[in-house]
Amino acid sequence: MITEFVKVAVVADLPANGMIAVQIEKEEIMIARVGDEYFALDGWCSHAAGLLEEGYLHAEEFEVECPVHEGFFNLRTGEAVVPPPEDPVKVYGVRIEGDDILIGPKD
16 A cells, blocks of 8 residues: 655656556556646556556546456546446556656545
């Protein structure tokens, strides 16, 4: 369980409308960037063993599509918005400090 903010990357690691995967402790986390906004979600789809970072980012809708069964998750809330997933994925807090990307607990 992540209890404090931890540096996981730098801004240059993540292009606009791109995604990367990072690991904190034993948690796989997907970070997405849409324009100048950053989002962090559990890296694994809640429906099947799909890594969200390997899916497709729908930047216009602020959603990520799982590569396995094509379910969609909202980047802001983690809510499953297109089936087959029904359960949300965990959302983390993101801070940008200078050029550093930090991930921590959601407020």
